[in-house]
Amino acid sequence: MAKIAGKIIVRDIIKEVYYVLGGAMVLFGLMELIKPQIVIAYLNLNLIFVVWLLSGIILLILNKQHD
C-alpha cells in the first residue's frame, strides 16, 4: 500500500515538473521572439526541452502502470 502511495506522489511531482517545464518553454519561447538571445544567452533551451520530454515519457509510463 505504502509502495503504491509513494509511486503516486512521484507521479504527481513529475506531472508538476512536466507542466512547469512546458510553461517554461512557452514563456521562454515568447521571450526569445520578443527579444532574441534574451534566454539562450543564459539558458540551454535544448536541455529544458529534453528534460520536459523525459518527464513526459516517465509520466506516461507511470500512468500506464497505475491504470
Add this chain to the structure above:
Amino acid sequence: MLTITKIRLFLWLILLITAGWLGWQALVPNGQISYIYDFQKPHIFISELKPVERTLLPQDGSQAVIGDPIYFDLYTPRHFDQAKVTLTFQNTAQVPVIAMGLLQDEQSWQFITQPVQNRWLDQLLASWVKIRQGETWLLQRQPGYTSLETFWQQPVPAEEIAVYNYQPPQQPTLVNYQATATQHVFPYQLRGAYQFYTYIANEAVFFDWLIKDLNLEVGADQTEVVVYNLANEIVGSIALPDDNNISDNGLVSLQRSLNLQHHNLPAGVYKVQVKTNNDIVTTEIATKQQYLSFINQLQLFSPEQKNLVLYTDSPILLAQTNQAAGLQNISVNDRILRLDRSHEQVSLTGLDSISTIQLANGGLILSGKGVFSLQRGGLLNPNFQQVDSYFKLSDNINYVMANYNPPTSTGDSQMATVDFALAGAELLAGKYRFMLSLPGLLAEDQINDYIILKEIKIDLTGKTLWQKLREKL
C-alpha cells in the same frame, strides 16, 4: 495533497523568478552591465576572435594571436552609450604598438582606435622628463617646459616633435601658398574608398569627380564625399546615389559626375573622405586645389594605365594585387619591391623621408603610413611624426606628446583599459565590431611569435530604465 500544492507553487515561483531575472538581464534597468570572455568557453555576447587563421586554439583560459589584425564582435541586449574594454594580455612577441579599435564606417572600414600598449612610450616614460596634464603626457629629453601651454607658446621645430594619439592645438599653415584658378587633374583610376588632405586659403573648395559603377556586387553603390577640418568636424558633404543597377551583372555604368564646391572656408588643411565600396571606380579627379595628398592607401584600379609615378613620405610601402595583370617590379627610389604573387602583401621598410614610386602599370593596392601624391612638392601631411610601430627614436626627436595610459602589470600579464563611445559606431548584423591592431605580427611568416590574450572584459554603461521612461514621457 498539500505537499503537491507546495511543490507546484515552488516550481512556478522558480520559473517566474528565472523569467524575471532574464528580463532584468535584457533590460539592464540600472544601465550598467559587464561581460567577461575568459577564453574558457564561448561567450554569448562577446564573439570568438576572428579570422581563425590569425589565432591558435584557446588553451587553458587563454588564446594566442599570431597575426594582425584580429576582430571580435559584441552583442548588446539593449542600447548603451559607453563601452570600457579591459584587456588582459601578455605581449610575448614584444609588438611595439598595440591598439584597439571600434568600427565607425563599414564601407571605408574605418575604426576609431585607442592605445592598449605603446612600448616606445613605456620606455620614454621610464627615462625622459615627464609632465602629465589630464590625459596628455609631455615627454622631454631634457627638462625645459613646465606645461603644455608654455610648450605651444614657444613651439620648437616640427622635426623635434613626435606625437601619439594626440591632436596638436595648432593648425599648420603654408606661408608661401598662393591660390590659383588653374584646374589640376589626378589622372589615375582609383577603386573604392579613399581619403586625402588638401589645403585651402582664400579660395573656394572645388572638386569634380568622374565615377563609374562596375556592378560586380549585389546592392546599391552610393558614394558620399565628406570634408573634415583638422578638428575632425564635418564642414561639407555631397552624395551620389546608385546608378539604379543593384544587381551583380557586371554592366559598367556610364561615367557620372560628382561636384563639390564650398566657399568661405578658413585657411587650413582639410581632409576629404570618399566613402564608397569596391564597385565604384573614380576615373578622374579635377580640382582647383594645389594639394592632393592621399592618406595611407591608394587602390590603383586599371592595369591598362601605364608608367605611373607617385611620391610618398611613408617610411614603409606595402603593395598587393588581386589580379595577374597587377604583378610587377615596383621601383622605389633605387630599390625594387617585387610583387610576384597575387593576394599576397609585400613590403619595403626604411624608406627615405620622400620616396619616388614608379609603377609599370596599375591594378594594385599601395599602402603605407603617410601620404601619396603626384608631385614631390605636393606632399601635404599635417601630422607630426607618429610614435607608432614604424617609429625610430632619432637624436633630433626631443619632445613627445601623447594621450596614453600605460597598461598595469598583474603577475605575468598586463592589463589595459580603453574607452569607446558607442554612439557613432556602426553595427554589423546588430553587433559592434572591435579590432585589435598588432602591426608587425604576421601569421604568414615562419616566426613563432604571438601575443596571448587572457581576458576581455567589457563594461557597458548607458541610460537607466528610469531615465529612458522619463525621456519617453
